[in-house]
Amino acid sequence: MIYIDFHTHQINKEADVKSIYNLPLTEKPADFSEQHLSIGIHPWYINDNNNQFSTIKLNINHPNVKAIGECGLDKLKGPDLAIQTEVFKQHIRWSEEFEKPLIIHCVKAYSEIIKLRKDLKPKQTWIFHGFNSSVETLNQAIKTGFYFSFGPAILNHPKTRKSFINSPINRIFLETDDTDFNIKELYKKAADLKETGIDEFQEKIRDNFNLILKI
Numbered sequence: 228m229i230y231i232d233f234h235t236h237q238i239n240k241e242a243d244v245k246s247i248y249n250l251p252l253t254e255k256p257a258d259f260s261e262q263h264l265s266i267g268i269h270p271w272y273i274n275d276n277n278n279q280f281s282t283i284k285l286n287i288n289h290p291n292v293k294a295i296g297e298c299g300l301d302k303l304k305g306p307d308l309a310i311q312t313e314v315f316k317q318h319i320r321w322s323e324e325f326e327k328p329l330i331i332h333c334v335k336a337y338s339e340i341i342k343l344r345k346d347l348k349p350k351q352t353w354i355f356h357g358f359n360s361s362v363e364t365l366n367q368a369i370k371t372g373f374y375f376s377f378g379p380a381i382l383n384h385p386k387t388r389k390s391f392i393n394s395p396i397n398r399i400f401l402e403t404d405d406t407d408f409n410i411k412e413l414y415k416k417a418a419d420l421k422e423t424g425i426d427e428f429q430e431k432i433r434d435n436f437n438l439i440l441k442i
């Protein structure tokens with residue numbers, strides 16, 4: 228059975244790990260055969276030249292590019308929120324146009340992003356990556372159709388752990404993001420928190436993955 232790492236900045240070549248590698252804009256999709264990729268502009272690194280947009284347009288249609296992102300809103304870091312919102316909306320348009328799900332970086336902007344989904348009613352799936360907010364926010368986002376990818380914070384962050392335990396299993400993923408945490412270890416601990424067997428847990432996550440990536 229496969230371990231899916233939904234969002235990572237590292238390449239993992241283990242045969243039983245399948246990941247979505249967040250492609251830096253300096254790298255080319257063609258250099259990563261049989262590797263799922265996501266492509267987007269992280270809100271911290273938005274710059275005011277057009278190179279970022281043209282690089283994305285050049286690569287977005289590559290068959291290995293399975294998702295748009297990470298992109299989103301961060302109230303603690305990066306340019307002005309108005310600029311971040313404008314760039315995020317461009318990613319939303321790409322996601323709809325190219326029919327690829329959206330991987331979202333969100334810091335203290337859950338209500339803004341939930342409102343955007345309510346207002347825009349996109350067809351594509353939106354996933355909060357590194358979800359670390361309250362059960363209340365989780366429930367609002369569930370109603371609006373969001374998916375959630377959880378990282379190692381479920382192990383040491385009580386609020387995040389509580390949200391993970393309360394999350395519906397048909398809406399979740401696991402991820403290592405920029406940590407060196409072992410994805411298999413995370414699955415074991417996550418399955419324990421969900422009081423389910425590891426095999427069943429892996430199967431459910433794989434079903435979620437296949438569903439939203441239309442595999």
Ligand SMILES: [Zn+2]
Pocket residue numbers: 234235236249297404405
């Ligand atoms: Zn990331």
